[in-house]
Amino acid sequence: MKTFAALRAIPTLLKIGFSEAVAYRAEMLVWVFATTMPLIMMMLWTTVAEASPVVGQGGKQWGSGAFVAYFLSVFIVRQLISAWAAWEINFEVRQGMLSMRLLRPMHPVLSFAMSNLAYMPMRAVVTLPVFAILLVTELSRMTAQWQVWLLWPLALIGGWLITFFANVAIGSLSFFIDSSIKIMDVWLAAFFVFSGYLFPLELFPEWLRIAAQWLPFRYQIGLPVELMTGQLTVEAALPLLARQYTWAGLMVVASLLLWRSGIKRFQAFGG
Amino acid sequence: MTRYLRLLGLQLRTSALLAAQYRFDFFVDAAISLFWTATAVVPLFVVYGEETRPGIPGWSFGEALVVTACFILLQGVLDGAINPGLQAVIDHIRKGTLDFVLLKPADAQFLVSTSRFMLWRVFSLVTSGIVFGIAFHQIGHGPSVLGVLTALVLFAVATLLLYSLWILIISAAFIVVKVDNLTYLFSSIFDAARWPSSVFRGAVKFFFTFVIPLAVMTTFPAEALLGRLAPMTLVSSIGGAFVFAAVARRIWLRSIGHYTSAGG
Amino acid sequence: MIRLSGLRKHYRVHKRPPGLKAALKSLFKREYEIVKAVDGIDFSISPGERVGFLGPNGAGKTTTLKMASGLLHPTSGEVTVDGHTPQKRENEFLKKIMLVMGQKQQLMWDLPPADTYELNRAIYDVPRADFTKRLKELTELLELGELVTKPTRQLSLGERMKCELAGALIHGPKVLFLDEPTIGLDVSMQVAMRDFIRRYNEEHGATLILTSHYMDDVAALCPRVIVIDKGALSFDGKLEDLVTQVRPEKRLTLRFSAPVSREQVAELGTIVKHEPAQAVLLVKQSAMNAAVAKALATLPVQDLNVENPPLEEVMSELFSRSRAAREVA
Structure with missing residues (x-):
């Protein structure tokens, strides 16, 4: 009964969240423009590959075109899996605004999730031109298997779940320490290196590649991008998707536990 | 002048007090510094990872590492001295309390730009020192005295440029309503400075040399340390930076004039 | 509830x-x-x-x-x-x-x-x-x-x-x-x-x-x-x-048609303000009726007003008392 009421509220939450996204469209555009890293990496790698293609661990030859396809895909995926609840939670805890949220008969994490998700339609619109460029210039480098394209949304959802719940977990640390945002910086630093954001993981030395397999980051960016750019077959992708959703599940559990003990502390010390 | 120096001293003291209160931050900042150093260096290891990889044209691994070290150093300046002040101004604008700053009998630009420092970020001096060490070890010989002196001059130029860019962004903040994320935009563009500027071609190269002169900030000091900076480049960098700063100051004064408080 | x-x-x-x-x-x-x-x-x-x-x-x-x-x-x-x-x-x-x-x-x-x-x-x-x-x-x-x-x-x-x-x-x-x-x-x-x-x-x-x-x-x-x-x-x-508990007195304002001396007024209660033609007094609640009767009987009263002390005053007195008590402790 309780969950049913919460589910019924979701469409309205998304609708209002979308109105908010529209009100903050200029701000969102700044965020999108700030995602320059994949484009800079694209320039770097195409310059490097100019003289001769870069050879990856698997023996694949990475020419300029392959890098363009890869990094434009990274840009698109980054837009679609992003979440920023850690900053919101930190801000509301420090300003004492979380009290207003706690007074409402709805799990605050759910309302954060909906307000983050409500930005997705606008973000998707922003990625459309990039998608168009990608399809016009590098169509031959994108996967031609329709089954892989079916898996792609699943991988995006999995990637978003990991991002969002990692945000909630780190945001919940604001209940305990003043500087949870700095923890977020550390998380982001690791994310940049191990997610495939700065370079295709295939170019990693062997031992770093193995480390990346076991960390959550590559399932945020790397997996969906590798699916798009035809580096993975369905057979190869399924076990990776399984790992991705395992990570997502772990993040959900960890973040909700942290959130709960954080709220207890908040109620003990006040906001 | 001495009054402003005294004010600066006071503001630094306040920041030191704040820094001491958040002791946990010291360790976190040190860890972050190391982490960011790693993220700055790891891509180089990937680019130059194997003998067969060509790397960045015109730059050996050690030379590219010198650019990275310059980048880490300037990032410390940016995060420690420039971004916190920017954040403070943005907070002021949002809360409508900038009026209080403008009412004070001292130069507003000076007051806002010295209002907050993150002193723990000096740790990036250490990490950049380490990277410099590794880089010159790779190259096989240290920089010349002249090279070091030129590089120091260029670092001062780079700081002036960063500061002027910062002033321009704040001026924009008076016009745009929601500006919370401008610091983020600023740092993310600055990220491009971790690579030698020869990576960029055409319009992008022009943009990073003249519009947002990232090349001047990291590539030129690195070239000075490597002893291959053309004297003409040094002179025009200094000249350009002063023009940039003067323009920024003009724009700042104009936007202060247009500023209407968010309160009421 | x-x-x-x-x-x-x-x-x-x-x-x-x-x-x-x-x-x-x-x-x-x-x-x-x-x-x-x-x-x-x-x-x-x-x-x-x-x-x-x-x-x-x-x-x-x-x-x-x-x-x-x-x-x-x-x-x-x-x-x-x-x-x-x-x-x-x-x-x-x-x-x-x-x-x-x-x-x-x-x-x-x-x-x-x-x-x-x-x-x-x-x-x-x-x-x-x-x-x-x-x-x-x-x-x-x-x-x-x-x-x-x-x-x-x-x-x-x-x-x-x-x-x-x-x-x-x-x-x-x-x-x-x-x-x-x-x-x-x-x-x-x-x-x-x-x-x-x-x-x-x-x-x-x-x-x-x-x-x-x-x-x-x-x-x-x-x-x-x-x-x-x-x-x-x-x-x-x-x-x-x-x-009543904080301020047992009420405020009595008298306006006179002829000058009245301070001594005459003082019999009624505590003087807050005294001018020849006007006086403001604090009078205990219990003594108010008697004071009003006496004033009307003995003084050239033109106008008379009884009011509770302003609430803000009551509160600031209450709170300052408690502050004083705290400082003593």
């Missing part, structure tokens, strides 16, 4: 002495002290009552309200609100209450209030028909009109507060905690808010606890007042009784 027994809230806070040296020292060793924000409070409130909650700054008013609304856990003691234990934060409980804080807002800054209302409708699971009816009623009572369709940031403080209040009532709470709801508002807006709050209480039978810096709010709204000080209850009863 609301019942507090032996309610306590103690905090352990880190002492941060001023100065760089001390700050550096606190890097390594921290000193703590216990702050007793609320230290044993008992009272109970029946359904439909309007209660004013008074106390000097830092007396523990907001802490108590936060405990009653489930935002804070008590250190010890108990609160129940309509049979619920607030700290469990059950949805059933949250749907029955609302806490309005004058200094914090729930309206979304860059969207019109109507959007926040719609959001609250969904979150509180209010049936559409009830929502429409209640919103219409609130719009009329608070004279919201076009305000609800303008972005919140474009509203004045008073307009925002009205919209805020409407948003807090959209789910028809049975218990309303109002923490400084009129802070920063101009006098006419304060009066409008007061009228609205009283009408809401009368029409819906909602229970209401109000804290305010403006004694007029309390005087106009709350037949019963509870005073807390230093985290403990120091008065619970009718407002008039509080006034």
Whole structure:
């Protein structure tokens, strides 16, 4: 009964969240423009590959075109899996605004999730031109298997779940320490290196590649991008998707536990 | 002048007090510094990872590492001295309390730009020192005295440029309503400075040399340390930076004039 | 409806002495002290009552309200609100209450209030028909009109507060905690808010606890007042009784048709002000009738006025007394 009421509220939450996204469209555009890293990496790698293609661990030859396809895909995926609840939670805890949220008969994490998700339609619109460029210039480098394209949304959802719940977990640390945002910086630093954001993981030395397999980051960016750019077959992708959703599940559990003990502390010390 | 120096001293003291209160931050900042150093260096290891990889044209691994070290150093300046002040101004604008700053009998630009420092970020001096060490070890010989002196001059130029860019962004903040994320935009563009500027071609190269002169900030000091900076480049960098700063100051004064408080 | 027994809230806070040296020292060793924000409070409130909650700054008013609304856990003691234990934060409980804080807002800054209302409708699971009816009623009572369709940031403080209040009532709470709801508002807006709050209480039978810096709010709204000080209850009863207790005297103003000497007036009570043609006196409540009779009989009285001392004065006297007591202790 309780969950049913919460589910019924979701469409309205998304609708209002979308109105908010529209009100903050200029701000969102700044965020999108700030995602320059994949484009800079694209320039770097195409310059490097100019003289001769870069050879990856698997023996694949990475020419300029392959890098363009890869990094434009990274840009698109980054837009679609992003979440920023850690900053919101930190801000509301420090300003004492979380009290207003706690007074409402709805799990605050759910309302954060909906307000983050409500930005997705606008973000998707922003990625459309990039998608168009990608399809016009590098169509031959994108996967031609329709089954892989079916898996792609699943991988995006999995990637978003990991991002969002990692945000909630780190945001919940604001209940305990003043500087949870700095923890977020550390998380982001690791994310940049191990997610495939700065370079295709295939170019990693062997031992770093193995480390990346076991960390959550590559399932945020790397997996969906590798699916798009035809580096993975369905057979190869399924076990990776399984790992991705395992990570997502772990993040959900960890973040909700942290959130709960954080709220207890908040109620003990006040906001 | 001495009054402003005294004010600066006071503001630094306040920041030191704040820094001491958040002791946990010291360790976190040190860890972050190391982490960011790693993220700055790891891509180089990937680019130059194997003998067969060509790397960045015109730059050996050690030379590219010198650019990275310059980048880490300037990032410390940016995060420690420039971004916190920017954040403070943005907070002021949002809360409508900038009026209080403008009412004070001292130069507003000076007051806002010295209002907050993150002193723990000096740790990036250490990490950049380490990277410099590794880089010159790779190259096989240290920089010349002249090279070091030129590089120091260029670092001062780079700081002036960063500061002027910062002033321009704040001026924009008076016009745009929601500006919370401008610091983020600023740092993310600055990220491009971790690579030698020869990576960029055409319009992008022009943009990073003249519009947002990232090349001047990291590539030129690195070239000075490597002893291959053309004297003409040094002179025009200094000249350009002063023009940039003067323009920024003009724009700042104009936007202060247009500023209407968010309160009421 | 609301019942507090032996309610306590103690905090352990880190002492941060001023100065760089001390700050550096606190890097390594921290000193703590216990702050007793609320230290044993008992009272109970029946359904439909309007209660004013008074106390000097830092007396523990907001802490108590936060405990009653489930935002804070008590250190010890108990609160129940309509049979619920607030700290469990059950949805059933949250749907029955609302806490309005004058200094914090729930309206979304860059969207019109109507959007926040719609959001609250969904979150509180209010049936559409009830929502429409209640919103219409609130719009009329608070004279919201076009305000609800303008972005919140474009509203004045008073307009925002009205919209805020409407948003807090959209789910028809049975218990309303109002923490400084009129802070920063101009006098006419304060009066409008007061009228609205009283009408809401009368029409819906909602229970209401109000804290305010403006004694007029309390005087106009709350037949019963509870005073807390230093985290403990120091008065619970009718407002008039509080006034009598703090200031047993009333104020007697006499205007004379012919000059009257100071000595003649002094027999009636304590002189506050004396001019040949006018005198202001403080007279014990019990002695007032006799004093008035005597004045009329013996003095050339042209005009006479008996009034209670202004509430603000009563309160500042009450609070300054408690401060003095604290300083002695």
